[in-house]
Amino acid sequence: MNEPNVKKPLSIQALKAGNREEFARMVEQYSPGIYRLALKMLGNGQDAEDVLQETFLKALRALSNFEERSSLSTWLYRIAMNEALMLLRKKRPEAFSLEDSTTNQEDGESIEEPRDIVDWCCLPENELLSSEAREFLNRAIERLSPALRAVFVLRDLQDLSVRETAEALGITETAVKTRLLRARLKLREELSAYYGHRMEVLGYDRIERL
Secondary structure, eight states, X not given: OOOOOOOOOOOHHHHHTTOHHHHHHHHHHHHHHHHHHHHHHHOOHHHHHHHHHHHHHHHHXXXXXXXXXXXXXXXXXXXXXXHXXXXXXXXXXXXXXXTHHHHTTTTTXXXXXXXXXXXXXXXXXXXXXXXXXXXXXXXXXXXXOHHHHHHHIIIIISOOOHHHHHHHHXXXXXXXXXXXXXXXXXXXXXXXXXXXXXXXXXXXXXXXXX
């Protein structure tokens, strides 16, 4: 009976010793996730490639100093997110201008309820999962502020835990939970507007408001 094809865990000791084969395995294992993270943060394939390359170059230089206080994946995502945010700040500084006065208050602020939520459960599956709907969601994610987008991408798209997301971003777990809720509510509101319009186009007479 054949053994299941289980990947051997990466050796931190070998990575710190400069083992090229182990570094190549690390690049192969984490490149897809880091690229997806960068693409969701930046919305541009070339920028995502640049972040991917810079992430592993910086990781290569810093591996000897990796203290293993967090997992290797969280450490790499932290480097990648920092690279993505720096590039975003350089290319779109206006995206950060409205954040500074609000993000420091997020831990204790109440969450504003979305203004208009549409019940789109009756839409056919091909409408809910259409390429147009997915593209709209991608654009809606890009419209989130960098602080909210970073938490949403790490937590909901990369499936990091609350603790890992907090470690990757250097914020508290409470801030992660608050920003994630804000991001989800903003996206839900935008999707409500989109699906509400689709329901009208398709001739649904009754749109239920939650």
